[in-house]
Amino acid sequence: MKRCFALCVLCAALLCGCSAENPLPVSAAAMSRTADGYRLTAELIRQDSLDGDAAPVYLSVEAEDLPSLFAEAERRLGGHFYFSHAETVILDEGLAEAGIRELTGWLAERQDARLTLRLVVARDASADELLQLQALGEAIPGVALYELLEGLSARGDVPDAPLYKVQNALAQGQTVQLPYLYATEDEHAAAGGAAIFDGGCLTGFLPKEGI
Numbered sequence: 001m002k003r004c005f006a007l008c009v010l011c012a013a014l015l016c017g018c019s020a021e022n023p024l025p026v027s028a029a030a031m032s033r034t035a036d037g038y039r040l041t042a043e044l045i046r047q048d049s050l051d052g053d054a055a056p057v058y059l060s061v062e063a064e065d066l067p068s069l070f071a072e073a074e075r076r077l078g079g080h081f082y083f084s085h086a087e088t089v090i091l092d093e094g095l096a097e098a099g100i101r102e103l104t105g106w107l108a109e110r111q112d113a114r115l116t117l118r119l120v121v122a123r124d125a126s127a128d129e130l131l132q133l134q135a136l137g138e139a140i141p142g143v144a145l146y147e148l149l150e151g152l153s154a155r156g157d158v159p160d161a162p163l164y165k166v167q168n169a170l171a172q173g174q175t176v177q178l179p180y181l182y183a184t185e186d187e188h189a190a191a192g193g194a195a196i197f198d199g200g201c202l203t204g205f206l207p208k209e210g211i
Contacts, residue, residue, distance in 0.1 A: 024057065024077070025085035028142025030127035031103070032092035037064035041128035042073060042081075043142040056140050058132060066106045084112040087146040090120050090127040090181065096195060096202035101170055108167045115164040118149050121180040121195035123205065130181050133189045145189060149179055152191050157208050159194050170200050180205060 024044035032039045039062045047054040059076060063069040074081040089107075091100065100119070107113045122130045135144035153160040158179035169176045176197040184190050193207040 023080045023082055025082040027056070027085060027140055028088040028090070028131060028145060029083075029086055030090040030092075030122070030131040031095060032127050033095045033098055034062055037062065038066060038069045038095075039128075040069050040073060041131060042083075042086075043131055043140070045085075045140060054140060056132075056142065058128075060128065066103065070110075082112075083110070084114065086117060087114065088118045088120060088142055088149065090122050090131050090145075091178075092122055092127040093124075093202065095127075096121050096178075096197070099199075099201045100166075100197065101200040104163060104167050104170060107163060113163070115162065117163040118146065119161065119163060119166060119178050120145070120149065120191075121178050121202065123180045123182045123192060123195070125181075125183045130183060130189050133183060133187055135188070141189070145181070148189075148191060153179070157193075158191050170197075173199075176200075177206075 024046055026042045027045050028043045030041040039060065041058055041060040044057050044059060045054050046057050059073060061069060061072040061076060063072050070081065070083070091103075095103070104119070107117065108115065131145075132141060135141040149158065152158040159177040161176070161178050166176055166178070177194040178197065180192045180195040181189050182192055193205060195202055196204050196206060
């Protein structure tokens with residue numbers, strides 16, 4: 001948690017330098033429910049060093065509803081919230097249990113959201129904490145998570161559930177399976193099995209061997 005706080009402080013300083021000439025694309029995001037609405041933590045990629053190295057910074061915003069949530073992120077970034085680059089969105093258990101129909105439907109209608117966007121559930125940890133855990137073999141945690149999910153879904157170890165598949169299944173009243181993530185003892189994010197959704201709401205989990 002100290003690392004999370006430090007990153008947020010660093011982000012506040014680095015975001016001050018964001019401009020139209022130096023945009024910070026969103027690589028991944030974490031979403032949760034709050035008492036008053038929603039919370040979004042976006043992982044932004046900053047790449048302006050002389051050697052071209054990229055580094056993540058994080059922006060967190062809260063709002064009563066989804067449109068206001070993204071509008072607040074755009075306001076904080078001076079209108080340059082490039083969500084079209086995002087490949088993964090991590091959902092808190094609380095948000096998943098309350099239901100994902102509103103979120104998936106809204107994302108599917110946004111022109112800047114990829115239909116191949118991968119949704120994943122955070123288990124026994126907050127979504128924004130999992131998003132910022134140190135990545136294995138990759139400098140950008142969100143990018144590393146996407147690569148992990150791509151590889152595991154190709155092998156059938158976790159559900160292959162991009163946004164368009166999830167939205168179609170929900171529209172047809174089908175059970176939905178999303179991958180879930182957890183934090184290891186050495187503070188890395190790892191994929192478990194499947195998070196099961198009935199009626200758009202999280203009802204339980206399956207281990208990898210149960211998929």
